[in-house]
Amino acid sequence: MTVLAVDIGGTKFAAAAVDADGAIAARAEIPLRHRARPEETLLEVVGRVTARVPAARLEGVGIGSAGPLDPVAGTVSPVNIPAWRGFPLVDALGGLLPGRPVRLAGDAQCMALGEWWKGLPERGPSGAVLGMVVSTGVGGGFVLDGAPYLGPTGNAGHIGHITADPDGEPCPCGAAGCVETVASGPSMVRWARANGWTGRDARALALDAHAGVAVAELAFRRAADALATAVLTAAALLDLDHVVVGGGVAAAGPVLLDPLGQAVARNAGLGFLRRLRVAATSLGRDAGLLGAAALVLPR
Structure with a gap:
């Protein structure tokens, strides 16, 4: 088939x-x-x-x-x-x-379901996976015991629209201070340019972060902190086993994933949250x- x-x-x-x-x-x-x-x-x-x-x-x-x-x-x-x-x-x-x-x-x-099917060979027959797409926006989705959890309207998992900063920037969704206003590629570039960076896009920002340019590194750390807030909120509610991260911004690799893992570990107070695994998608695009x-x- x-x-x-x-x-x-x-x-x-x-x-x-x-x-x-x-x-x-x-x-x-x-x-x-x-x-x-x-x-x-x-x-x-x-x-x-x-x-x-x-x-x-x-x-x-x-x-x-x-x-x-x-x-x-x-x-x-x-x-x-x-x-x-x-x-x-x-x-x-x-x-x-x-x-x-x-x-x-x-x-x-779908990213989470693809990972469950082909990318997480160590998982058991049950468990909970969060997939996050960090790109032009920040999306999320859950797989619970092997089945995608869509919710009554089909929109469960909109993790990019968890509030990271109640006094933050307006979001295209109509709210303010959403994770997406800090951690999406365009948001990171906008913040970096407002703080003296002169590059063009998220790809250039990632290259500068890898090269040790301070404002670029800080843009990724801010994004990681916002994403960690969303991850730990979801994990506290759903007792997650795995978080898999994909998307164009996540392709920056360690400059995002290392501070994300550190922020999750630093703020995971409850014992069951400390077993959470956060990693890049093993299946790429x-x-x-x-x-x-x-x-x-x-x-």
């Missing part, structure tokens, strides 16, 4: 044909080129996959998307894609593969695609 997996992020779309054992038969990734018409990028990235694996071979579609989303209606309204408000993503992709099942979940939920496929594949 082979299915189409689609991963919708704030700056790039990816798609893959995934077999039942998790093997990726074809894969494509495209930057979001037309922010006013994201569906053009969607059709292009899916078309690149179906050019290699014919649509007739694909037996379903799994979608991981930045949110908020409505899995019942099949619509998405990603905070960082303003052109999509209530966009009928399930219908749009279902129309490309008529008669096949289509399943929708959050992108971080494929975690979300594998999790989206797992929404459809029999498990």
Whole structure:
């Protein structure tokens, strides 16, 4: 059995044909080129996959998307894609593969599910995993005992919108001081530039942090502290075993993950919180695609 997996992020779309054992038969990734018409990028990235694996071979579609989303209606309204408000993503992709099942979940939920399926071989048959995507925004999703926990509206896990600073900056979601206002790539760059850094983007900020530039290092430490607040809040509520971190900003590696691990360890007061493992996704950019496929594949 082979299915189409689609991963919708704030700056790039990816798609893959995934077999039942998790093997990726074809894969494509495209930057979001037309922010006013994201569906053009969607059709292009899916078309690149179906050019290699014919649509007739694909037996379903799994979608991981930045949110908020409505899995019942099949619509998405990603905070960082303003052109999509209530966009009928399930219908749009279902129309490309008529008669096949289509399943929708959050992108971080899919990342966590992909890690549970293929990236955490030491896990037992039960347990709780938080996936965090740190990129243009900050997303999250839970897998509990092997199944994604979506919540009544499909939006469980929006960890980027836990309040890190009640007096903080306005967030695109409408609140203030959310984790995303400190720890997303654009937020980190904005803060660094306001404090004298002259670089352009999150990639350059990461390179400067690795090189020991003080303001860049501090931008990552601030982000790590905000993320640690969210992680420990979720862990206190759900007794988490693992946190896996992915996304473009997380690709910076130790300059984010080391201070994140230190902040979690420093502030984990309760004994059960101290067993929590925090690590980068072991599957890289494929975690979300594998999790989206797992929404459809029999498990």
